[in-house]
Amino acid sequence: MAKIKIKQIGSPIRRPASQKKILIGLGLGKMNRVVEVNDTPETRGAIAKLPHMVAVVG
DSSP: OOEEEEEEOSOOTTOOHHHHHHHHHHTOOSTTOEEEEEOOHHHHHHHHHOTTTEEEEO
């Protein structure tokens, strides 16, 4: 399965609890952390809900 790297570029401070849960579900939570996850529709949907907090890198 294809993998994508996601980097957290925004802080979860003063964000709704649902957005914080999405970050934790992606394996993020601290600024500038990069994780590699499977490229699935569920992952893409989570990224689409947080365009201001995460970025797809390399």
